[in-house]
Structure formats: C-alpha cells, structure tokens
Amino acid sequence: MTASPHERDLEIDPADAPERATTRLSVRTLKLTDFRNYGGARLDLDARPVVLVGENGSGKTNLLEAVSLLGAGHGLRGRPYAELARHEGQGGFAIAATVRTRHGELDIGTGLVPGVGEDSTGRTVRIAGKDRSAGALGDYVKHVFLIPAMDGLFTGGGSDRRRFLDRLVLAIAPGMRSSLNRYDRAMRQRNRLFQMREHSPSLFEGLEEQMAEAGVAIAAARLDAVDRLSALIEETRAAQGTAPFPHAVLSLHGTLEADLAERSATEAEDAFRILLEEFRDRDRAAARTLEGPHRSDLLVVHGPKNAPAAICSSGEQKALLLGLVLAKAELIKTLEGTAPLVLLDEVAAHLDTRRRKALFDEILRLGVQAWMTGTEPELFSPLAEDAQILAVNRGMIEP
Ligand SMILES: Nc1ncnc2c1ncn2[C@@H]1O[C@H](COP(=O)(O)OP(=O)(O)O)[C@@H](O)[C@H]1O
Ligand SMILES: [Mg+2]
Incomplete structure (x- = not known):
C-alpha cells in the first residue's frame, strides 16, 4: 500500500492523541456480485464517511446491508441469505472487500454459492484468503447500525x-x-x-x-x-x-x-x-x-425527561436511539482502540438542522467511517469535503 499524502487518508486517526493512535476501520474497496439489486458494482473509497444519495428503491439500504455482512452476524436486516441473491441472478451472491483494520489491510469475501443457498443457512467467509466462520469476521470488522425498522424498538415487543x-x-x-x-x-x-x-x-x-x-x-x-x-x-x-442527543438511562x-x-x-x-x-x-x-x-428486557428511560422511552414522541425516541448507537460506537472505540463502522440508514432526514450538524460533528469527532443514506444531497452539505458522496441509482453507484 502506498500512503496517501492527504490527511483524511492517513492510517493514523488524527483525532487521536499520538499515544493512542489507532487505525481507522474503513472499507477501501467493495465489489458486489448479484447482491440484491446489484448485478455487479464496485466502489473505491478512502477512510472518510460515505454518504449514499438516491431515490427510494435505488439500492442504498442494500449497500449498507452488504457492508454489514463484512462483520459477524446476519446483516442489518437479519434476513435469510437466500433472499439476498439477485432475483435475476444464478441464486448466489458475492461481496468482496478490502478493509483497513487494526490488523492491517485485509481482503474479506463473503457470499452464498449458487445452488446450495436454498437449504444451507450459512454463508461462506474468506478472510485474507482463508476460509473462516462468519463469527471470525467480528475480530476484524465491527459495526453499529440504526435503520428505520428499529423505529419501534421502544414500543414493540421485547425480542x-x-x-x-x-x-x-x-x-x-x-x-x-x-x-x-x-x-x-x-x-x-x-x-x-x-x-x-x-x-x-x-x-x-x-x-x-x-x-x-x-x-x-x-x-x-x-x-x-x-x-x-x-x-x-x-x-x-x-x-x-x-x-444534542438525550442521554439514556438503562436498566435490565x-x-x-x-x-x-x-x-x-x-x-x-x-x-x-x-x-x-x-x-x-x-x-x-x-x-x-x-x-x-x-x-429479559432492556428498559430505556429518556434521561432529560425522566420518562420511559416508550411514551416519548417518535422524534424523541429516534434521537434517544441515535445517542445510544453512537455511545455504543464510542464504547467499542474505548475498549478496543478502534471505532466500528457506523451504518445509519435514513437518519439525517429525521433530524432538525441543529441535530444533523451535531450528528456530523460527532461522527467526525469519533473518527469513524460512517455510512449514511438519504434521498436529498443537501441534507449532507455540512459535511462537505469531510465525506465521500455517492449517487445510487437502480443498482448503479457513481461518485
Ligand atoms: N434479491 C433481490 N434481487 C433483486 N432486487 C432486489 C432484491 N432484494 C431487494 N431488491 C430490490 O432492491 C431495491 C432497492 O432496495 P433498497 O436498497 O431497500 O432501496 P433504498 O435505496 O430505498 O434503500 C428494491 O426495489 C428491491 O425490490
Ligand atoms: Mg432504504
């Protein structure tokens, strides 16, 4: 790897004091094959946050889902893997990425082999050329996420x-x-x-x-x-x-x-x-x-209001949840020295200007490669040069 002359590309996170210098976890290339509505797509990225802009149904959440599968677990939608294979494809899918981690730059590949997808519940995982389990991805790539499906988290069932x-x-x-x-x-x-x-x-x-x-x-x-x-x-x-975000009081x-x-x-x-x-x-x-x-259940109280999250307004619940997810990212960074990827689907549109600015400031302060989506590019204008903005259009991605 050649070192980039630009600060945003530095391996060392400039937000950290020298004695706690860390690598910024970041996806550098991402190739999708027959994944959801992507026949074939390739992204080349630096360490800055990534903003995906596009109309509804263009493939923004799908892309976030692909990134989430670079870590352990079943991806941010938690859907069966067979569903992720492109309808018009052969029945399998592949995600290939180079990711800069605290263990250096790594090739990570995951997918479903065509034909075996129907009955098999697992996905194939390769890390640095070796077959591994999906759980092993967690040693290299961690992520936190917030998606619209979590809007009812405080009001819905305990599971x-x-x-x-x-x-x-x-x-x-x-x-x-x-x-x-x-x-x-x-x-x-x-x-x-x-x-x-x-x-x-x-x-x-x-x-x-x-x-x-x-x-x-x-x-x-x-x-x-x-x-x-x-x-x-x-x-x-x-x-x-x-x-900017209300603090949560948690109990089990x-x-x-x-x-x-x-x-x-x-x-x-x-x-x-x-x-x-x-x-x-x-x-x-x-x-x-x-x-x-x-x-068991996690009970969340809106700290400033001293009220259970479930009876707060939907806007307050969203802000509370966002604060929780960011706190989780910070906790991981504190414990491991490397912040996780932060995947925020359709979050910016629901925040007023002040909170949106606060979110961006927090992302830059944490020094994370956040992935954010929205339908309007203007939402992200405060980030300016601090983010890589990509347009997503029916399974095609353009800078
Ligand atoms: N397995 C699949 N094969 C082909 N298309 C799919 C598959 N799964 C989902 N899609 C399509 O992908 C499109 C984009 O979805 P999504 O990423 O959720 O859009 P958005 O940009 O609004 O987040 C949807 O129109 C959906 O029908
Ligand atoms: Mg979406």
Missing part, C-alpha cells in the same frame, strides 16, 4: 430490544455467543420434553443445569455491558452539559439479571436451577420455558 441488547453485549464480549447458543439448545430440548409428555426428572436435571450455567453467564455479560455503556453515557453527559429487567445484582454467580445459578425445577409443571402446561434470560 427486538433483547436482540439490540445482545448485539451490544456481543460487540464487547464475543464469548457470550457460545453461552447464548448453549442456553438456547438446552431450552429447546427441555421444551421438546414437554411436548413429548416426558416426565422423568433425570432428563430435565441435566438440561436445567446447563440452562442455569449458561443463563448466568449471559446475564453477567449483559449486566457488565450495560454498566459500561451507562458509565460512558454518564461521563459524556457530565462533560457536555446539554448534549430479568430474573437472572436481578438476582445477579444481589448475589454471587454460584448462588444465582443454584437459584435458577431450583426455579426451573419448581416451574416444571407450569412450563409443561405452557409447553415452553416461561422464565429465564430469553425473556
């Missing part, structure tokens, strides 16, 4: 909030993935026993023990992540006074989370195991497990 919470936890404690999987597997087996009208205690005991062990690990990781994020939010609030609502606040992990584990045993009959009647970390 979306739980996913939001667990994405936060996984970003800073990737090890929680195995606890989540272990808990889920044991719980599904236990539920199956109910459906099979199985009563033998010995069958339940082993599964409940696994659920107690994994469940406490999940709850502990969640508590830790929420504590860290809350501390960072509080610090920012103390430093900024009246911030759940059997194990509450228990862990009061006693040791071993005690909480025993208590949950006993609770599962006691509730066996009740759970049998429902044919599922009614209590546990799979039911």
Whole structure:
C-alpha cells in the first residue's frame, strides 16, 4: 500500500492523541456480485464517511446491508441469505472487500454459492484468503447500525430490544455467543420434553443445569455491558452539559439479571436451577420455558425527561436511539482502540438542522467511517469535503 499524502487518508486517526493512535476501520474497496439489486458494482473509497444519495428503491439500504455482512452476524436486516441473491441472478451472491483494520489491510469475501443457498443457512467467509466462520469476521470488522425498522424498538415487543441488547453485549464480549447458543439448545430440548409428555426428572436435571450455567453467564455479560455503556453515557453527559442527543438511562429487567445484582454467580445459578425445577409443571402446561434470560428486557428511560422511552414522541425516541448507537460506537472505540463502522440508514432526514450538524460533528469527532443514506444531497452539505458522496441509482453507484 502506498500512503496517501492527504490527511483524511492517513492510517493514523488524527483525532487521536499520538499515544493512542489507532487505525481507522474503513472499507477501501467493495465489489458486489448479484447482491440484491446489484448485478455487479464496485466502489473505491478512502477512510472518510460515505454518504449514499438516491431515490427510494435505488439500492442504498442494500449497500449498507452488504457492508454489514463484512462483520459477524446476519446483516442489518437479519434476513435469510437466500433472499439476498439477485432475483435475476444464478441464486448466489458475492461481496468482496478490502478493509483497513487494526490488523492491517485485509481482503474479506463473503457470499452464498449458487445452488446450495436454498437449504444451507450459512454463508461462506474468506478472510485474507482463508476460509473462516462468519463469527471470525467480528475480530476484524465491527459495526453499529440504526435503520428505520428499529423505529419501534421502544414500543414493540421485547425480542427486538433483547436482540439490540445482545448485539451490544456481543460487540464487547464475543464469548457470550457460545453461552447464548448453549442456553438456547438446552431450552429447546427441555421444551421438546414437554411436548413429548416426558416426565422423568433425570432428563430435565441435566438440561436445567446447563440452562442455569449458561443463563448466568449471559446475564453477567449483559449486566457488565450495560454498566459500561451507562458509565460512558454518564461521563459524556457530565462533560457536555446539554448534549444534542438525550442521554439514556438503562436498566435490565430479568430474573437472572436481578438476582445477579444481589448475589454471587454460584448462588444465582443454584437459584435458577431450583426455579426451573419448581416451574416444571407450569412450563409443561405452557409447553415452553416461561422464565429465564430469553425473556429479559432492556428498559430505556429518556434521561432529560425522566420518562420511559416508550411514551416519548417518535422524534424523541429516534434521537434517544441515535445517542445510544453512537455511545455504543464510542464504547467499542474505548475498549478496543478502534471505532466500528457506523451504518445509519435514513437518519439525517429525521433530524432538525441543529441535530444533523451535531450528528456530523460527532461522527467526525469519533473518527469513524460512517455510512449514511438519504434521498436529498443537501441534507449532507455540512459535511462537505469531510465525506465521500455517492449517487445510487437502480443498482448503479457513481461518485
Ligand atoms: N434479491 C433481490 N434481487 C433483486 N432486487 C432486489 C432484491 N432484494 C431487494 N431488491 C430490490 O432492491 C431495491 C432497492 O432496495 P433498497 O436498497 O431497500 O432501496 P433504498 O435505496 O430505498 O434503500 C428494491 O426495489 C428491491 O425490490
Ligand atoms: Mg432504504
């Protein structure tokens, strides 16, 4: 790689003091093949934020989705991979990128091979030429995102909030993935026993023990992540006074989370195991497990108003959520020295001029390659030379 003479291209993030110099995580090239409405597209980028402008249906969110698949997880829409293959294509898709990470510049490729997509639930992943798991991407590329589908996060059911919470936890404690999987597997087996009208205690005991062990690990990781994020939010609030985005007051609502606040992990584990045993009959009647970390919830209060987020105006909820997502990006940067990619779909249009300016300032202060979309280029004019503005038009991308 040749070093660019321009400051915006510097490997060292100028926003950081020399002793904490970090590489700015940034996508440098991105090639899409048969991905959603893109037959073939290529982007060449520098480290600056990326702005995608285009009419509705042109492919802006699709592009953000492609970028999100450079990290671990199922992408920002969480859709089955087969859906991502272009309708007119062969049934597969490919995303190839060079990404500047804290481990240097890396080739990352991911996709679905035509023909195997229908039954297979996985995607292929190659990092620096080697076959890897999708989870391994998280070591190199992290991202946070805010998309319109999250607008109802505070008013909707708990499962979306739980996913939001667990994405936060996984970003800073990737090890929680195995606890989540272990808990889920044991719980599904236990539920199956109910459906099979199985009563033998010995069958339940082993599964409940696994659920107690994994469940406490999940709850502990969640508590830790929420504590860290809350501390960072509080610090920012103390430093900024009246911030552009309302601060969130977070708490966790759940059997194990509450228990862990009061006693040791071993005690909480025993208590949950006993609770599962006691509730066996009740759970049998429902044919599922009614209590546990799979039911926990993240409670968010609008700090300045001291009101639950769910009863705030939709504008206030959006600002609160944006503040939370930016705080999460900052937390990742604090813990790892590298800020994540920040993917913001249709966010700018919903902010007044002052907040929009504040968002851009925050993005530049964080020193992240943010990816933002909008229908009107004027929305992004305050960014001027600080961003790369691209026009998206029916699966074609132009500077
Ligand atoms: N698998 C697919 N194959 C072809 N087109 C698709 C596929 N999935 C979505 N699309 C199309 O992509 C278009 C652009 O979607 P999107 O990126 O959401 O637009 P926007 O620019 O408004 O964010 C939509 O018209 C949608 O029908
Ligand atoms: Mg869109």
